[in-house]
Amino acid sequence: MTNPPTENVPCPARLVPVEDQPFWDAIDENRFMLAHCRCGAYYARLQACLRCDAAAQSMSWVPASGRGTVRTFVIFDKPYHPYFADRLPYVVAVVTLREGPEILTNVVDTEVATVEIGMPVKMVIRERGGQKIHQASAAVQFGEETASPPVRPSPSRSS
Numbered sequence: 001m002t003n004p005p006t007e008n009v010p011c012p013a014r015l016v017p018v019e020d021q022p023f024w025d026a027i028d029e030n031r032f033m034l035a036h037c038r039c040g041a042y043y044a045r046l047q048a049c050l051r052c053d054a055a056a057q058s059m060s061w062v063p064a065s066g067r068g069t070v071r072t073f074v075i076f077d078k079p080y081h082p083y084f085a086d087r088l089p090y091v092v093a094v095v096t097l098r099e100g101p102e103i104l105t106n107v108v109d110t111e112v113a114t115v116e117i118g119m120p121v122k123m124v125i126r127e128r129g130g131q132k133i134h135q136a137s138a139a140v141q142f143g144e145e146t147a148s149p150p151v152r153p154s155p156s157r158s159s
């Protein structure tokens, strides 16, 4: 037997700690939400507030802007999982969200060589391997703060 083609390798499953479950439940409903504390702080997971010590249970999940900037990133050009062998290269980045939290994500909708620190991005929800994930789209025009950026439809992929 030879190795199966990579198209048949399942995408690695999401690993969701219990503190992150509300975030991913929202992603599954195509909503990008953050936990919001009464003091104004935001978090991408359910946790006690680092600013005012409020309990995690006191947080409420609210729709977030999804906007942010790339704080740092790495270009992956080797397949660390066989699923990604045909999907190289790709970018893994830390994005600082406008509301404050930092989030680990991919930067998509651009050539990897154009990704740079400080680049504006907008979180989008895409399907990969039958699971919804958040990714940072670089194909977003910023300008008027009141205007909503165009929302690109999720690619419908059967794999």
Ligand SMILES: [Zn+2]
Pocket: 037, 038, 039, 040, 041, 049, 050, 051, 052, 053, 054
């Ligand atoms: Zn707080």
